[in-house]
Amino acid sequence: MRTADLLQFNLRLLLRQRFRTLMSLLAMAVGVAAVLLLTGLGEGARQFVLNEFSLLGSDVLIMLPGRKETSGGIPPLTGEGTRDITLEDALALERLGSVQRVAPLIVGNAQTHVGGRSRELLTVGTSAVFFRLRELVVRQGQALPVIPLQRAEPVAVIGSNTRRELFGHQKALGAWLRIGDRRFRVIGILDDRGESLGLDLSDGILIPVAAAQQIFNTQGMFRVFLQIRPGSPMPQARNDIQALMQQRHGGERDVTLITQDALLGAFDDILQLLTLGVGAIAAISLLVAGILIMNITLISVSQRTREIGLLKALGASARTVRLLFISEALQLALVGSVLGAVTGYGLLALGHWFFPLLPFVVSIWALGAALGIAIATALVFAWLPASRAARMPPVLALQGLAR
Amino acid sequence: MIRLVDLSKTYQLGDQPVKALDQVDLAIEAGEYLSVMGPSGSGKSTLLNMIGLLDTPDSGRYFLAGREMNALNEEARAAERNRRIGFVFQAYHLLERLSARENIELPLVLAGMAPAERRPMVDQIIKRLDLDSRASHLPRQLSGGQRQRVAIARAVIRKPALLLADEPTGNLDSHSGAEVIALLEELNNQGITLLVVTHDPAIGQRAARRLRMEDGRIIDDSGATQPPSADSRHAHR
Ligand SMILES: Nc1ncnc2c1ncn2[C@@H]1O[C@H](COP(=O)(O)OP(=O)(O)O)[C@@H](O)[C@H]1O
Ligand SMILES: [Mg+2]
Numbered sequence: 001m002r003t004a005d006l007l008q009f010n011l012r013l014l015l016r017q018r019f020r021t022l023m024s025l026l027a028m029a030v031g032v033a034a035v036l037l038l039t040g041l042g043e044g045a046r047q048f049v050l051n052e053f054s055l056l057g058s059d060v061l062i063m064l065p066g067r068k069e070t071s072g073g074i075p076p077l078t079g080e081g082t083r084d085i086t087l088e089d090a091l092a093l094e095r096l097g098s099v100q101r102v103a104p105l106i107v108g109n110a111q112t113h114v115g116g117r118s119r120e121l122l123t124v125g126t127s128a129v130f131f132r133l134r135e136l137v138v139r140q141g142q143a144l145p146v147i148p149l150q151r152a153e154p155v156a157v158i159g160s161n162t163r164r165e166l167f168g169h170q171k172a173l174g175a176w177l178r179i180g181d182r183r184f185r186v187i188g189i190l191d192d193r194g195e196s197l198g199l200d201l202s203d204g205i206l207i208p209v210a211a212a213q214q215i216f217n218t219q220g221m222f223r224v225f226l227q228i229r230p231g232s233p234m235p236q237a238r239n240d241i242q243a244l245m246q247q248r249h250g251g252e253r254d255v256t257l258i259t260q261d262a263l264l265g266a267f268d269d270i271l272q273l274l275t276l277g278v279g280a281i282a283a284i285s286l287l288v289a290g291i292l293i294m295n296i297t298l299i300s301v302s303q304r305t306r307e308i309g310l311l312k313a314l315g316a317s318a319r320t321v322r323l324l325f326i327s328e329a330l331q332l333a334l335v336g337s338v339l340g341a342v343t344g345y346g347l348l349a350l351g352h353w354f355f356p357l358l359p360f361v362v363s364i365w366a367l368g369a370a371l372g373i374a375i376a377t378a379l380v381f382a383w384l385p386a387s388r389a390a391r392m393p394p395v396l397a398l399q400g401l402a403r
Numbered sequence: 404m405i406r407l408v409d410l411s412k413t414y415q416l417g418d419q420p421v422k423a424l425d426q427v428d429l430a431i432e433a434g435e436y437l438s439v440m441g442p443s444g445s446g447k448s449t450l451l452n453m454i455g456l457l458d459t460p461d462s463g464r465y466f467l468a469g470r471e472m473n474a475l476n477e478e479a480r481a482a483e484r485n486r487r488i489g490f491v492f493q494a495y496h497l498l499e500r501l502s503a504r505e506n507i508e509l510p511l512v513l514a515g516m517a518p519a520e521r522r523p524m525v526d527q528i529i530k531r532l533d534l535d536s537r538a539s540h541l542p543r544q545l546s547g548g549q550r551q552r553v554a555i556a557r558a559v560i561r562k563p564a565l566l567l568a569d570e571p572t573g574n575l576d577s578h579s580g581a582e583v584i585a586l587l588e589e590l591n592n593q594g595i596t597l598l599v600v601t602h603d604p605a606i607g608q609r610a611a612r613r614l615r616m617e618d619g620r621i622i623d624d625s626g627a628t629q630p631p632s633a634d635s636r637h638a639h640r
Contacts, residue, residue: 005518320513
């Protein structure tokens with residue numbers, strides 16, 4: 001039988017049994033769409049996180065207080081150090097040959113007042129270097145000034161949301177605000193895109209690190225960012241830094257150093273696993289669709305027993321009969337998959353349109369896997385009924401007696 | 404052309420074995436016109452199905468056009484059916500979703516023939532059987548007589564050497580029944596070998612050679628006849 005004839009023969013059947021056809025198409029389409037949607041979302045989330053975290057640059061180390069035995073997995077994000085990392089530590093690190101820049105970081109929530117308004121805001125104590133490391137863009141005014149780390153200059157750079165929250169339509173640049181009992185002058189406003197390392201700086205305030213120490217009444221740094229001098233090998237820089245800290249902290253190794261790669265690697269693994277997991281769950285719905293197709297093909301075979309007998313009498317071989325039923329199921333699966341793919345990607349695109357932060361990811365492997373599973377299930381599940389039809393003895397089938 | 408030697412077939416009906424064919428010997432020459440009569444359950448259909456390669460015997464041998472058929476596998480038997488044998492059934496067995504024309508075309512489609520090659524063949528047979536005005540109709544829009552004509556057109560579209568009709572007039576009134584028989588006889592006149600199973604003595608008597616069956620045996624054979632005329636026999640292969 002020619003392929004074109006086969007397709008047309010099947011099409012006649014499928015069009016005649018519209019409800020049946022529609023149901024199987026729907027089942028297939030839902031399965032494929034679910035796989036694409038869920039893996040698309042997972043993949044989108046993964047890329048989103050990677051984008052966020054890779055802003056750091058691979059020549060940057062993050063130091064946090066406390067020592068955790070890291071044997072794979074996620075490095076400790078909250079450290080309870082035995083000893084604080086102090087500003088003096090930061091200054092000493094800056095003098096290391098293999099270190100180019102050091103940006104200390106203190107983070108906390110503090111009540112901020114402007115006129116009658118008051119908000120609890122994310123308050124970040126750091127230095128001018130931090131702006132360069134994180135490539136923060138100042139939309140208006142200037143970044144934190146380059147001053148000695150110990151100087152608690154009363155200046156602040158605020159995020160765009162903070163500006164709206166605190167000042168509304170009033171002019172913010174040059175205005176004064178109060179954090180706790182200390183006054184700061186607004187010298188800069190960040191560009192909208194203020195998110196980094198999970199801190200949404202557009203909702204925050206940046207002040208000199210020494211000022212933050214006073215507000216939060218602490219000596220210890222929350223984090224220290226270290227940029228390695230170009231040309232210095234990372235392992236050696238790590239050793240230098242650890243050795244210096246050990247020496248400064250009375251022989252104890254009580255800080256943890258993380259590279260971006262380690263951080264990213266851990267996140268990447270987890271998110272990829274997650275994506276695969278939800279994809280697999282969605283693939284089960286494809287299996288359900290496959291079982292539906294099997295049932296439908298079984299019904300089709302028993303309803304068409306006489307037809308099978310006739311086709312055999314007219315010279316259809318067992319192979320042709322099997323081909324008829326399998327290609328019918330395949331045709332259903334293919335059309336259903338295409339519908340599902342269009343729907344799935346349509347929904348993803350729609351999601352991207354509503355939430356632009358979410359990347360729109362068309363992952364070829366997910367599409368391939370979904371189509372592959374759809375077609376394979378159709379093949380596998382139609383095989384049994386189709387073979388039953390192929391085996392029917394012609395006489396019995398003609399009398400409607402074969403089973 | 405056809406030779407059956409000691410052909411037997413036993414069916415299991417419940418726990419009762421039924422000898423549908425009991426050591427049947429039969430030789431049929433190309434171009435012959437045979438009728439098969441006998442009481443219900445005497446094995447007429449089984450004989451026809453055996454000759455038509457729709458059924459397999461338990462024992463005995465079957466030669467078609469000089470070749471032993473028992474040795475063939477199902478694939479080869481299907482190919483033989485497609486090429487050499489046309490069937491006409493009492494119940495027509497048309498596919499309801501296909502038009503008359505598409506039903507007639509089916510054996511060519513199954514044989515994998517190209518559409519351009521099929522079209523003139525179908526056109527020709529439709530014209531010859533006077534079905535022009537009905538070609539695009541679905542079977543349910545046709546009368547019984549018209550349906551059987553479509554079934555006959557389908558049976559002979561591959562120009563088979565052998566036409567097997569199992570009670571072809573069983574569902575028809577006497578007028579359309581006579582028309583169908585006339586059509587079958589016309590095809591026989593052009594050379595096709597024709598076997599008709601019938602209950603109707605008037606139809607059975609028309610055949611040049613008449614078989615009578617009972618309990619799976621051929622109890623009466625009016626004898627091999629001289630087939631019509633030697634040259635028209637070859638109009639069909
Ligand atoms: N598929 C079958 N299963 C069991 N018995 C059958 C089957 N087909 C035919 N028979 C039996 O074989 C005998 C001959 O049947 P058949 O050839 O159809 O007779 P006829 O066509 O002369 O009426 C009958 O007794 C019938 O019951
Ligand atoms: Mg019968």
